[in-house]
Amino acid sequence: MAVSDPPCTRLASRSLAPACPVNTYQPYLASDTCLACPANAITLSEASTDLSQCLCAAGYTGPNGGTCTACPANTYKAATGSASCTACPANSATAGSATTSAAGCVCAAGYVGPNGGPCAACFAGANP
Numbered sequence: 001m002a003v004s005d006p007p008c009t010r011l012a013s014r015s016l017a018p019a020c021p022v023n024t025y026q027p028y029l030a031s032d033t034c035l036a037c038p039a040n041a042i043t044l045s046e047a048s049t050d051l052s053q054c055l056c057a058a059g060y061t062g063p064n065g066g067t068c069t070a071c072p073a074n075t076y077k078a079a080t081g082s083a084s085c086t087a088c089p090a091n092s093a094t095a096g097s098a099t100t101s102a103a104g105c106v107c108a109a110g111y112v113g114p115n116g117g118p119c120a121a122c123f124a125g126a127n128p
Helices: 007-016
Strands: none
């Protein structure tokens, strides 16, 4: 039966390898090869050591370390991580997918209000 390195040796080996830059991670001890996070995922700092530290960027949703999918049209997601996309307020829409803030929700024709809502119906004869 092989004797494994004591914990101090393993930790010392990791400290000899350079820290991986943001948006990469290094899960293997004593390796200086950094692996890229999946598409549309980021890390919050350098020196990440596990795929689960790759979080979906704003505008994308999915499990930590997994596939990040663009928030569909008429939804947005402002934070990083695995949270779901949020629907735009009533009577507003986005210009496309992967919207990163409520401000990307613009009132539809016939409605008026600030980007991000609320959007109120225009009254007859008004110019929106």
